[in-house]
Amino acid sequence: MQQSLLVKIATIGLLSMGSSSVIAGSFLFTQTVNNTATAQIITDISRYSEIRNHKWSDLNQIKHFPIEITPSDHFISLAYSPGWKQGSNFFQIRLKRPPEQIKKSLSHYSKIAGHKYWGGDTNDHIKQAKGVPTTFFYTGKSDNLAFPSTYQILVFKAQDQGKPGFKWNHGHSYGVAIDSSASEIIYWVEKW
Numbered sequence: 001m002q003q004s005l006l007v008k009i010a011t012i013g014l015l016s017m018g019s020s021s022v023i024a025g026s027f028l029f030t031q032t033v034n035n036t037a038t039a040q041i042i043t044d045i046s047r048y049s050e051i052r053n054h055k056w057s058d059l060n061q062i063k064h065f066p067i068e069i070t071p072s073d074h075f076i077s078l079a080y081s082p083g084w085k086q087g088s089n090f091f092q093i094r095l096k097r098p099p100e101q102i103k104k105s106l107s108h109y110s111k112i113a114g115h116k117y118w119g120g121d122t123n124d125h126i127k128q129a130k131g132v133p134t135t136f137f138y139t140g141k142s143d144n145l146a147f148p149s150t151y152q153i154l155v156f157k158a159q160d161q162g163k164p165g166f167k168w169n170h171g172h173s174y175g176v177a178i179d180s181s182a183s184e185i186i187y188w189v190e191k192w
Contacts, residue, residue, distance in 0.1 A: 041138075042080040045069070048093060051080045056091055056189065061174045064109075064156065065093065065187045073097060076184065079138035088192040094139035095185055102183045109154050109176050119149035122190075132158035133173050135190045151186075153177045 042051065048069060056062050069075055074096035083089030097105070110116070115132050117125045124146070125134045134153050136145035147153060158173035174189035 040081065043078055045075050045078050047080075048078060051078075051091060055080070055082065058172075061157075061172060061189045061191075062091065062187075064174070064176065065091075065189075066095075069093075069095070072101075077139040077141075081138075083191070088190060090135060090138060090188070090190040092135070092139045092186055092188045095187075096183055097185060099180075099183050102178060102180055102185060105176070105185055106152070106178050106180060109156075109178070110152075112156060113154035113175060114157065115155035117153040117155075119147050119151055120153075121146040125153070125155075133171065133190070133192070134158070134175070135173070135177075135188045137177075137186075138188075139186055147177055148179070150181050151177045151179045 052062060052065055052067075066073070076094040076096055078093045080091045081089055115125075115130075115134075117128070117134065121136045122134045125131050132155055134155055137147045137151075138145065140147075153175065154177070155173055155175040157175075159171050161170040161172070170192060172189070172191040177186040177188060178184070
């Protein structure tokens with residue numbers, strides 16, 4: 001009788017521990033999934049230098065970005081996402097500059113751009129003849145991530161790193177978007 005009581009107590013103890021382990025494991029799994037399911041987007045301008053100089057892994061892709069924000073620059077917004085899993089990472093800074101500086105930038109960057117688009121977003125651009133992926137308007141103020149038609153999107157480089165049959169599944173592109181009428185320039189880079 002004493003042995004059967006010990007077996008019952010041991011069985012109840014093991015079942016309790018097993019149930020607790022399942023509950024704890026489920027909780028930890030749920031927390032891990034919730035923490036990685038959405039990409040963190042950093043918008044704090046004070047982190048610009050840190051992101052530009054230390055966070056973005058390929059400095060060649062951002063060499064066209066300003067080294068620092070100067071007093072003549074009027075900061076509008078920043079958006080940086082380090083991405084998650086195989087998701088897209090992007091970096092954009094949107095500045096308002098004097099009209100003559102915007103005009104110079106447009107003239108300079110137009111000469112080195114391999115692709116040019118007016119307005120829209122990456123989905124619109126890639127569908128065009130000889131189109132390439134670009135970016136979305138992450139630094140805009142609305143939920144619509146397409147650039148207004150006043151923006152000229154200049155692509156300096158777009159590199160496909162996908163596998164045969166999965167064109168543009170992986171890759172990167174970078175450039176600027178300029179709205180001359182608003183005296184704005186957006187420096188952008190995107191990896192997916």
